[in-house]
Amino acid sequence: MEQLKRMALFATVVDRGSMVGAAEVLGMTASAVSQQIRKLEESTQVSLLHRTTRKLTLTEAGASFYESCAQVLALAEQAEQRLAELRDAPVGELRIAAPVGFSGPLITEALAPLLRAHPGLSLRLFFHDEQIDLIEQRIDLAIRVGSQEDSSLVARHLGDWRMLLCVAPAYLARCGTIHGPEQLSGLDWLSLTHDRAQQLNLHGPGGAQQHLRLESRVACNNILAVRQFTLAGMGVSAQPEPEVREQLASGQLLVLLPDWQPAPLGIHLVTPRRDAQPAKVRYAIEALRRSLLAR
Template structure:
């Protein structure tokens, strides 16, 4: 590293034409600059500069060496500029992980304005309902549902989405009217694999009455789109984030059950690996997602 520093000092001396001029640029004293050049010549065992009382000139070896030093200095300046761009402007590849339900268009709406405004930014999306290792997969940020307990990550609350219990009209026609939560115990439940919190539901009635139910899963899927597909086909009931099924509810393809009984909302979080400072691309993406997704709640 000391050798690289001396090469940079040497290149600056040549470009400025004097030790004094280089010292002003580098924030060093002229004697310190001279000492760095002398050590460089001692290490290389080559004379790099002709010194007179009036000016400095390059030796033949110095002229050849200067070209390499100038290239090193230019690369260092480019690297520094690149870091500044990454810090101050959203550029480079942005890698985002999200639940499968977000693949239907919600992220497109939230992130399209960001991509349009910053042509130097590219995007890679990874959709999983299972949680993946953000560091191992080089994920810049992830959208996750439910309480976040991983202390190796930084979680930012994004929104609380209403949870809606729903089924297809055909299933309701077979089951008959559903007026009380305890009726659900005799019905077919469709849920995500491993989502125990969805098997244990707490309903709060209009008068504050609470009903806690443990529902046995008949159909389990590893992503929410599979759960939704079985629900739409009339195979049973499922719990869905309301913003993700808003169109199906409006069209009547899905029916909301027990609307007078409230369920805990679905917490939505943006999580990032722990870092001292977030790149601009991540900061801008967080704001875009906060603006785009929180409105759907």
């Protein structure tokens, strides 16, 4: 590392034409600059400069060495400029992980304006309902739902989405009117889980609660597949209200027992723990925050 510093110093001496000129740029004394040049010559065992009282002249070896030193210095300046760009402007590749339910307009509406405004920014998306390792996959930002227990990550709680018990009209016509939660155990359940058995805790009017143990007819690790089975009239599923708003408005889905709801779904923006975030992450957090809170 010291040798690299001396190479940069040597290039500055040549560029400025004197030890004094280099000292002014570097905030050093001329004698300190001369001492570093001498150490560089001692370590390389090559004379780099001819010194006279009036000027400095490069030796043949010094001229060749200067070209390499100048390239090193230019690369260092480029690296520093690149870091400044990443810090101050949203550029480079932004890697975001999210549940598959966000693969539609939820992500597009939030990030398309950001991409249009910043041509130097590219986006790579990873959709998984299972949590992935942010460090191993080099993820800049993840959208996660539910409780967050990994203390090695930074989680920003955006808010909570209502969860609704949803059915297709065709299924409700087959099973008949449902008047209360005590009838739910006899229905066909479609669940986002690896296990067929599940617990469902419902919150009702006046703080009432109902705890049900259900056997899923369809258990799946993909919320979109669960939703498609629901739309096909195969049973009941719990769905985040913002994700099924259009199907509810069109009548493709109905809310079963609207006064009884599962616990709300917490929405979090999660990043690897680090002191400073590049601009691309800060801008994306703000864009997602505005869009998801508006839901």
